[in-house]
Every structure is written in structure tokens, then in C-alpha cells.
Amino acid sequence: MAKQKASQDTIKRLFLYYRTILESTDIKVVSSEELAKRTGVPAALIRKDLSFFGEFGTPGKGYYIDNLSNHLKKILGMDRDWEVALVGVGNMGRALLTYPKFKLQGFKISQIFDSAPDKIGKTCAGFRIKDIADIKQVLQKEGESGRMNIAIVTVPANVAQEVANILVDAGVRAILNFAPAQLFVPENVIVTNIDVSNEMARLTYFLSQEESEDKSQ
């Protein structure tokens, strides 16, 4: 079945619907209006998003939770397990190693890497830290099942591009980047960025704007 590609914003909302209905253990059927109330997304947009993927609900009733949940799970690629490599065992990397939601989503961090000699070979949260120089070899061996193609990058900004190049070379196709650096990758590789400083800047922009508006009134 050939599907059209949905926008990044649509995917974000689909995940929000998915998470919300997983939490909605009190009901078996949900109307778009009720889902709107629980997610904060307008009901019309919910209907549009879901119909894009051929999920139309039952007129006068709504969406059957079990059905919708399975459907969304499949669309989001969460109906299977994913092995993930983590590069950079600093504070953020360590926090992610024990991130409780990953397991529920089918993510399993199975290899961790760092370049610091005093970290390599040590154990962290049950994982042995391997040398970043061995990534290609390790991932390609692990990758025989065809699944080791997601990596989380939690290294300092000044080495992030170098690490991304190594990962791409090792066959990684999807990167979650925590480093405050823009990564340049080939077109067939996806990068999503979590940039804490950037999000904070959005808050201070907002607060500064409000202040200057207050002053100008």
C-alpha cells in the first residue's frame, strides 16, 4: 500500500493521540470531541489527521480505542521492537539510558559508546561502554537482524558532526540529536533535534516580547 507522507506536525499529533488513548483506560470508544478535550487538539483537525490514514471511526459513536490504538501503533512503526545505539555517556546520555518510556515504545538501547578513555570498558546502567572508534564494526555485526539503524547522539556540539558521519557510514538511518549543533546528513537519513537551549530561547523571546508590549502600552 503506497501512502502519502504526512507532515512532521501530523506525526507529532498522531503520537499524541496514541499516547492519550493508551491512557484512556476508562473508555472503549472515543469521539473526536472527547479526544479533542483530552489532547487539546481541535476535533476537526483530529478527524482530518485520522482520515488521512484511512481511519474514519463509526458515525455517531466515534473511534474504537483498541482499533485506533493498533492502527496508530502500526502507522508510527511502534508495532515492533527497535534496537538503538547511544553515543555519548554524559549526564544526558545517562538520563536516557534509564528513560522509563522507551521500553513501552519498543525501544531498546543495546549498545553505548563514548570516546573518553576513562569511560570505555566501564559499565553504566548495566551497559558496557564501548569505544566510539569501534561503532561501525559493532553496529554492522549487531545489524544482521537489520534493526540497528537508530542512534541517539548525546555528545558535545564540537564533535557531533564527526559522530554523525561515523553513524551514517555504519548504516544508521535515523538519529535523535541532543547536541546543540546542526547535523548535515545524506537525504536518506533522518535527524530530529532536541535542543534544550533553543527551546529555552523560545521562552525568553516570549517573555521579552510580553515585557516590551507592557511597556509600550
Place this chain on the structure above:
Amino acid sequence: MAKQKASQDTIKRLFLYYRTILESTDIKVVSSEELAKRTGVPAALIRKDLSFFGEFGTPGKGYYIDNLSNHLKKILGMDRDWEVALVGVGNMGRALLTYPKFKLQGFKISQIFDSAPDKIGKTCAGFRIKDIADIKQVLQKEGESGRMNIAIVTVPANVAQEVANILVDAGVRAILNFAPAQLFVPENVIVTNIDVSNEMARLTYFLSQEESEDKSQ
């Protein structure tokens, strides 16, 4: 000076320009083409973004780094210090307490809170953990300088809304939310969400799509 509000995406890019020119210590003037190369944003869009804020550069030369840096810093509200409260001292909270970029951006986490009796009163990364029940009292006392209006929320999803309510009640105007939960707040409060699971879902959506395309060919 009354300014029009820029979109969230514009703000994200402004911050990217700002960070990039801070790192561009090798040059004194930057053309939009050079900035495009260093940020991955098309030159025309850079010119559009900057002209929106009245920054036009010098024809045939480009933007003076010092000038542009100061201008962006001011727009983004980063020409001053911001005191920040952190709620939830788990793994993610702890990682943020030592996040190296915050200091450079003028952010100072100055109060940390948790609700767990075994954490309250203990010290973490040099901070004494205070009781979440005392937030309002602590923030309003601290807030005499008018600056304690940003909070970072790193609590479990099931208590995130309750914490947000307390923060809003205590006068917090901007929340960086790490909890995988949709927060409902009044219109004069801004929330930005960092949702690790959601970003991971975007990656698996992409990988699943690619696979189903490969199969259908």
C-alpha cells in the same frame, strides 16, 4: 517599539543563527550565503527572517558579526539573566542541573523542587531540594526581582498538570515541559514541550515508511 510576533519556527531559526555566529570566530562579516552554508537554512529565508527584525546587513558585504550577534541576543531575550526553577529531581532533572550551555545563555537554575520525602532537604549538584508544596511561597519570595518566572518541569506524566497548575498559581509565565503529557495553561503562559518519546516516534515512522516503500517497489 511595537513588533509583530514571529512564528515559533522563525524563533528556532533565529537561535540557530545566533549560535552559529557565536561559533564563527574566524570571520567578522558574514554573508547570507555563508550563513546558509553554516546553518543549512536557505540564504533567502535567512534574509527574510533577519529583515523581519529590521536587520538588513550591508549590501555587497553582509552582516557584521558583532552587530548581528547583539541584535539577535536582544530579540531572543538573552541580553539578561534569567532565574529558573526546576521541578522534579529525577535522572532528567539532574542532567539539566549540570547542562553546560545554560550558563552561556544567561540561565541560572536557582531553586529545585521535588515531592519525594527521601529527596526533600538533600543536596543535588550544589542545590538543596525543596518541597514542591512550598513552591508558591519560595518563588514569590525569590520573585521580588521580577525574574523567577521560568520553570523546567521534569516530573512523571501523571503529576505534570498538577505541577503546572501550582507553577502558574505561583506566577510562572514560561514552562519547559519534559513530562510526556499535554499541559493545559492560561493563554498568558507559554509552554514548550520536549518529548523524547514523540521525537523517537517520528524516527520510527520514517523508517517504517521507507521499508513499506521498498516493499511496494
